[in-house]
Amino acid sequence: MRVKICGITSYEDAMTAIKAGADALGFVFYEQSPRYISPLEARNIIKKLPPFVEKVALFVNSDAQIINSYCQEAGATLAQIHFEAPQKLYEQLFVPYIKVIRAKEAKDIEQYSDEYRLVDAYCESYGGSGKRLNLEWFDGIDCSKIILAGGLDASNVSSLKKYGFYGVDVSSGVEISHGKKDVFKVREFIKNAKQQVLIDDK
Template structure:
């Protein structure tokens, strides 16, 4: 099952910002749907297309590869396409919906929303209605991976009920708060980066396993409660 496929009582998982062979080997042992590769040079999790090619050669074919970009140039997009298996594009910059669709072509794509008091959820959803999923993230320096949650109550409950099937929740998630996050949003998926790191950009296998365990236990508990 892929990151964008919804199954009742099951929360899809994406671990983002993997940058080392060991990260991929750990990912292969986990029940996750996707990994994210960051093609944004200022990020401590940045990888080049050449590095990404090596990393994805290690990855299990059943795990999807998400290419995270921030206002990418045509040259970078072409280089990624020529070297990397991309199952989903993830846009974190100021890309218009038209630009996202042009880059993604026939590949599914997601658009990140950086939530704060000034953010207009209605305008965002109207503009990016054609995307496969919306990533709800916090406003942090560096476009994600800041380890901060946003105020979940900024998202109206009625919107959540109508759109949870298109939400990949991000922003400051970890093994301690993900159960609460799933209970609140019942999202299509959850997306974690800094919450499984020992230092910025350095993933910890134990934290990765703990997060996956927390999500799967939450799903099991919710299924039992609803039965």
């Protein structure tokens, strides 16, 4: 199971996640978020990172020009679109992207079922709320293209094994405070998520 650590605001936290085995890091380009980081600040972190780690830029209510520009400036490799965007916006993007479903009810999680997508619990604010989805919604669903977010931490990520999610995305569940990661929580979360792959391969 692949792991994304979101809400990165420092080089130290980025390297903690990478050394623990993170596959992707998330940078929040949404100014109302307590985890906001500017494209320039993100660039100063990203340019020092080792290769083969996905650098994901999170956007809320932005237009295609802003998304393209910020990703280029920061050196992000993937845009995470955290709002209901028209198809025209996706057609104008020059960067790879992933759509986010903010699920209110079970039927929502089957949107974009032919695409890799991130599924999070709906809340009025965007991202990092720590609100959990009802896992029963995923019973009988092909989860192989779903990245699950919302209310995850080291104590519950192991319970996701049976669903076969492509990956998990965590922010508040591995923090000391908004935007500041807890080294122990990050390591435990990634260890518990990755152990499932080893178990499944037996």
